Amino acid sequence: MIDPVALWTVIILLGVGSFALRFVFLGLIGDRPLPPWVLRHLRYTAVAVLPGLVAPLVIWPEATGGALDAPRMAAAVVTLGAGLLTRNVLLSICLGAATLYGGLYLLG
């Protein structure tokens, strides 16, 4: 169970912080340009944080107590492959979910 104080702290501060990130240049900095090296790093934030978040969840799924799990691994591979080939987020989620349920049905 998530501690309510921790949850509300994150909800409120994440809201405020996300707004601040969206407002910082538009609202405060105006027309002054950013140093190129800052922009260059900002470009890769999402693609640097999300894979690091996902990788341990795929390799050590908590539903199996951290043991490598064939249906979940297959679902991850299919989702990633479909995403790379089609660039279609929804289709990839559907194919990944289908693989997961198919695998759980066959092996479970």
Add this chain to the structure above:
Amino acid sequence: MATETTKSIFWQGVRDGAPFILVIVPFSTLFGVVATEAGLSVFETLTMSVLVIAGAAQFTAVELLRNDVPTLIALVSALAVNLRMAMYSASLTPYLGKATLGQRAWAAYFLVDQTYACSVLKYEQNPDWSIGQRLTYFFAVAVPICPLWYLFTVIGALIGNSIPESFALDFAIPITFLALIAPMLRTRAHLAAAFVSVVAALLLNGVVYNLGLLVAGILGMMAGAQVELIDSRRAEQEGGA
């Protein structure tokens, strides 16, 4: 005549935003389901969607909180996912910087992937648009998107309360993230960032307070920026030779 033009620009924005409904509806529903599975109430789930309006960051926060990660780490990790918003903000500033402070504040609130992507494209194509027309277009793109984000978060939260455990929803978050990540891997630099992030996160798994994820994120960003620099220098040399 001016009002007519502005009116047509409004509908142009709504039309350009409309296809994203197909993405927004299932994605916000999924967030509602995952959040309630993690123990959030419907009200808590909706509040998060209204205050944050950023799917990936919301999923990140819920996933980390569910695993009892310290509050500060959950917050910083989710904010790191949203750092791209600062880049959007910087990139729109030349077009919207002259709007009033209130208008810029509202634009900042509604600055999401879709409003950014549509607007920056149209502003480049229509350099003669007035500031009013630019704002009209921007908010028009948000019209079919943001209200549905809130609404389907609630619907997902209501559904989530009635889904049994056997549905393996533990894996909804990894699948969603993988589907989001794959289309981002457009260049060698993006691939390098993702690869370094994965390796670092796996090696540092179990480091106290989930600091491993933050280190992996920083290393990934540096890798991406560095490869971009190398590749652009190489392209310059080949172009000059």
